[in-house]
Amino acid sequence: MTDAPFLRTRLPAPLDWDAGRNGNASILSRRGSAGAAGKHGKNTDPDEPLAQFAITNNGREAQFNHYPLNNTYPTTNWGHGMVELKWWHVAVVNDGRYTRMYVEGAPVADNPKRVSQGLTTLGLPWLVGGHEYAGAVDVVFHGNVGDIRIVNRPLSVDEFLTA
Numbered sequence: 001m002t003d004a005p006f007l008r009t010r011l012p013a014p015l016d017w018d019a020g021r022n023g024n025a026s027i028l029s030r031r032g033s034a035g036a037a038g039k040h041g042k043n044t045d046p047d048e049p050l051a052q053f054a055i056t057n058n059g060r061e062a063q064f065n066h067y068p069l070n071n072t073y074p075t076t077n078w079g080h081g082m083v084e085l086k087w088w089h090v091a092v093v094n095d096g097r098y099t100r101m102y103v104e105g106a107p108v109a110d111n112p113k114r115v116s117q118g119l120t121t122l123g124l125p126w127l128v129g130g131h132e133y134a135g136a137v138d139v140v141f142h143g144n145v146g147d148i149r150i151v152n153r154p155l156s157v158d159e160f161l162t163a
Helices: none
Strands: 006-011 025-033 049-055 061-066 075-081 088-094 099-103 126-128 130-133 136-140 148-151
Touching (some): 025 136, 061 088, 075 099, 126 130
Parallel strands (some): 025 130
Antiparallel strands (some): 025 049, 025 126, 049 061, 061 075, 088 099, 130 136
16 A cells, blocks of 8 residues: 555453564554565664554553554554553554555654655555564554554544544
């Protein structure tokens, strides 16, 4: 997808969620590796997916890591810790210039201030509930997802389905 994507999901972490077993599991990822797409440079892992929306092992934080079209290295948005058993609305919006993450309709504090235009793709499908690392499915997501939506235009905050 080269136009401005929008990702929206609602999710809770269950009480038995464990950082060691369940951390860094992707809710949604784009198949294909950074190395296969010719990506390189700082913070680049050639075996990681081209885009992944995950819950980290660091306090159940939402994270969106992607390789934009205009850079050879990734852009990462970091959310905050999310308590268990509460449904959270998380959205990622790329307006054609910047990628921003929102939790419950509010922008997160750690949105990069560098241009990240679009998403690099190798024409491979999206993967729900996990990601590939070095060509194999890695950690699978442990939790619940209410829905995932991807649209081809940036949505404004008032268009989020947070109610």
